[in-house]
Every structure is written in structure tokens, then in C-alpha cells.
Amino acid sequence: MVLNDAAVVAEVRAAFDAYEHALMTDDVEAMDRLFHSAPTTVRYGVGEVLYGIDAIRAFRVGRGGSPQRTLARVEITTFGSAFATANAEFFREGATRRGRQSQSWVRFADGWKVVSAHVSLEGTHA
Numbered sequence: 105m106v107l108n109d110a111a112v113v114a115e116v117r118a119a120f121d122a123y124e125h126a127l128m129t130d131d132v133e134a135m136d137r138l139f140h141s142a143p144t145t146v147r148y149g150v151g152e153v154l155y156g157i158d159a160i161r162a163f164r165v166g167r168g169g170s171p172q173r174t175l176a177r178v179e180i181t182t183f184g185s186a187f188a189t190a191n192a193e194f195f196r197e198g199a200t201r202r203g204r205q206s207q208s209w210v211r212f213a214d215g216w217k218v219v220s221a222h223v224s225l226e227g228t229h230a
Contacts, residue, residue, distance in 0.1 A: 105184045116180050116188040116209055119216040123207075130169035136161060140210065140217040148222040150203075172197040186211040202226045 106112075119138060126134035136157075139145055143156040147163075154160045176193040183189075188209040193202055208220040 108182050109185065112182040112185050112188070113180050115211075116182060116190065116216055117178075119209065120178070120180065120190045120192075120207070123218070124175065127170050128172060132161075132164045135164060138216075138218060139221075140212065140219045142219075144219070146220045148224075150223055150225055173203065176202070188216070 123135065123138045125131070126138065139147075139157060139160060141157045143158070145157045145160060147154045147160050149163075152163055154163055173194040173196045176195060178190065178192045181189050181191075190205075190207045190209060192205045194205065195202060203223065203225050206222045207218045209216050210219050
């Protein structure tokens with residue numbers, strides 16, 4: 105297995121950047137295209153736990169857009185040509201607390217899709 109093939113890393117980074125743009129512009133259709141459309145897709149957010157693409161879609165439509173943020177460090181790691189992880193640090197506008205985002209990406213016939221995602225903020229505890 106080849107780790108971090110430059111061409112695959114570039115593909116995943118392009119998909120990651122497309123998702124970030126869609127998130128910041130509240131382009132729900134684009135976000136949906138970049139998440140795997142399946143009941144097995146999972147998204148854990150700062151305040152929500154979502155199982156399945158239907159729950160994820162309902163959340164996106166109902167929230168009215170994501171808080172604006174600036175990305176800090178982004179790390180893409182690819183494992184072969186069909187699986188990757190993307191980990192990012194971010195800062196929400198007007199806040200100093202760091203956020204973290206992790207995504208698992210899989211290459212499907214119709215492109216790279218997120219199959220699992222997790223978003224959290226430093227200093228938040230259950």
C-alpha cells in the first residue's frame with residue numbers, strides 16, 4: 105500500500121476544499137454530494153450526533169448555515185488510492201477556542217466522499 109501518493113493527496117485535498125467552501129457558503133447540495141449517501145454515514149458535531157445521511161441532511165437544512173471559521177492546520181493522509189483521512193484545526197470568527205475536525209474519505213465510483221466526520225471545540229466536556 106502506498107501512503108500519501110502525491111496525486112491522491114491532491115485529489116482528497118481538492119474534495120476537502122470543496123466541502124469547506126460548501127460549508128462556508130451553506131451550499132447544502134454540494135455538502136450532500138461530498139458525503140456518502142448511506143445509512144452508515146456518521147457525523148458527530150459540537151452539539152449533535154447524527155447517524156445516516158437522512159439525519160445529516162435534515163440537520164444541515166435546519167441549522168441555517170455553519171458558523172464562519174478560518175482553517176489553521178490541515179493534514180491529509182492517504183492509504184492506497186481509495187481511503188484517506190483529513191484532520192483540521194479551525195477558529196470560529198470572533199472566538200479564540202480551537203476547533204478540531206476529522207473526516208474519513210473513501211473513493212467511490214462517483215468520487216471522494218466523507219463516510220465519517222467529527223467536529224469538536226477545545227474546552228467542551230460532557
